[in-house]
Amino acid sequence: MSELASIPCTSKRARGTSDGVDRLSSLPDELLHCVMSFLPMPEAVRTSLLSPRWRNLWASAPYIRIDHQDFMDDDKLEKFGDRLLRMRDGTTSLDKAWISVHHAVDTTMCCDWIRHAIMHKVRLLHVSASALLDSTAMFPSQHLKTVRLQYNLLRHGFFRPLNCDCPVLEHLELEHCGLWDLKEISSRSLKVLRIIGCHIFGGLVICASNLTHVSIVDPMCDPGAIVTRDLSSLVTASVSLTSRFHYYKRNTIADHRLLDGLSHATTLELHAPLPEVSFERSLRTCPMFSNLTSLVLGEWCIAADFYPLLRILQRSCKLKELKLKLTMEEFSTCKDSESALSSTRGAPLSGSGRHPCIERVKIYCHEDDPRASSLVQVLQPVVGDVKISIEHH
Secondary structure (H helix, E strand, C coil): CHHHCCCCCCCCCCCCCCHHHHHHCHHHHHHHCCCCCCCCCHCCCCHHHHCHHHHHCCCCCCEEEEHHHHHHHHHHHHHHHHHHHHHCCCCCCEEEEEEEECCCCCCHHHHHHHHHHHCCCCEEEEEECCCCCCCCEEEECCCCEEEEECCEEEHHHHHHHHHHCCCCEEEEEEECCCEECCCECHHHHCCCCEEEECECCCCCCCECCCCEEEEEEEEEECCCCCCCCCCCCCCCCECCCCCCHHCCCCCCCCCCCCCHHHHCCEEEEEEECCCHHHHHHHHHHHCCCCCCCCEEHHHHHHHHHHHHHHHHHCCCCCCCEEEEECCCCCCCHHHHHHHHHHHHCCCCCCCCCCCCCCEEEEEEEEEHHHHHHHHHHHHHHHHHHCCCCEEEE
């Protein structure tokens, strides 16, 4: 214990001072653990030197935090992480495990720490590390509820237990990760999924029947690489595709079904530059948006004489609120590809019929944007007497 406490740290957080009266030691363990949670983990361990009351208190804390920012020396970080996990009270379940070790430890050690946290029944696992995570890092858990991963390269084997053997997993966040041969996210218990700025090598199918919220932001992959299906419980969905989405080869994946599962949502937000291959091709084959009441669209919807906009309105019979945000640039690479898509869109739509359910329509655009007046002309026959408001930014 003293061996671990003696490892020096260089945290910038101020150390507390005492007025000579020790009132903290009389508090129950739960409150003292709460107090310790505000300290960097090395300082929390060093509280064992305060008095016999504190000697083993850190070892039963319901959290661990291994952070490279607390150390100037990578060797000390590795030694601290190993001893922290080896010496803590193995009978105490973990509420949270935070592992942040960018360029500091090797992949094997990071996987060891993850496995240790799972063995101690961790509920929330946060791993921010430039490391390859595969089947050696993950195994079944009856307790894991939330997983947040940042900057990791993830192989298929890492997700197999998450999909099949983590029955209480509800929240999954992947941020700036590389998804290598991942193939599918199909957890039956998953309710919230966020994929932000991830490189997707190959295709990815999202198939989770109890998912209620999904967000896909700035994926870097081939158009058509992301497919959604069997999202029957979906409530809100948001997809934002930037120009990076278009840097990859086109037409290498024939399956364009990004919107299939999203068609179950009641609130839907779709952003992309002009035009958008995956959205447009999905619109031609996707089911009706039978539950959709609130819709937010970006510039992609006004391409090709407003075909995407009219098409999605045609398939949204219960829509009450429509917002159009003309805030993204028309990327030249996308404009160059528009003519190639025009032959596959089918016959142009002259209208989408009246929508008596629509109650609110708002257009967000720059002042004097000529597209606003064109949108009003297209939408007026659709919404009838409903006022179309324009807000400048």
